[in-house]
Amino acid sequence: MEKLKSGKLHALIKALIVVLSYFIYTQIFATILSLFNINIYSNWVILLISDLLFLVFCVYAYKNNKEKDIIEFKGNIKKNLITILKYIGLLYLVTFGIGLLTT
Numbered sequence: 001m002e003k004l005k006s007g008k009l010h011a012l013i014k015a016l017i018v019v020l021s022y023f024i025y026t027q028i029f030a031t032i033l034s035l036f037n038i039n040i041y042s043n044w045v046i047l048l049i050s051d052l053l054f055l056v057f058c059v060y061a062y063k064n065n066k067e068k069d070i071i072e073f074k075g076n077i078k079k080n081l082i083t084i085l086k087y088i089g090l091l092y093l094v095t096f097g098i099g100l101l102t103t
Contacts, residue, residue, distance in 0.1 A: 018061055025054050 029050040033039075038046065073080050 014061060018058060021057065022054065025057075026050060029053075 026047075029046075033046065
């Protein structure tokens with residue numbers, strides 16, 4: 001039981017670090033580039049590079065869970081695809097509803 005709690009706590013801390021770094025990585029990247037008089041917000045190539053670096057960070061953060069998750073996903077592929085499509089549909093409905101409310 002203690003090992004399970006420790007694993008869940010570790011996963012929660014890792015997720016919080018990833019979410020918090022998502023909100024601050026662009027600002028940190030922009031601050032570093034502003035030292036060289038480069039405006040990150042007007043250059044889409046630099047934004048793409050910073051997003052790719054964040055993707056690499058996320059892949060590295062979750063590299064240990066990848067193989068186990070892939071095997072688990074393949075085991076229940078039909079159920080997982082239905083769940084994914086359900087949430088994508090929900091996301092589109094919410095986006096559509098917000099669009100209706102704002103116009």
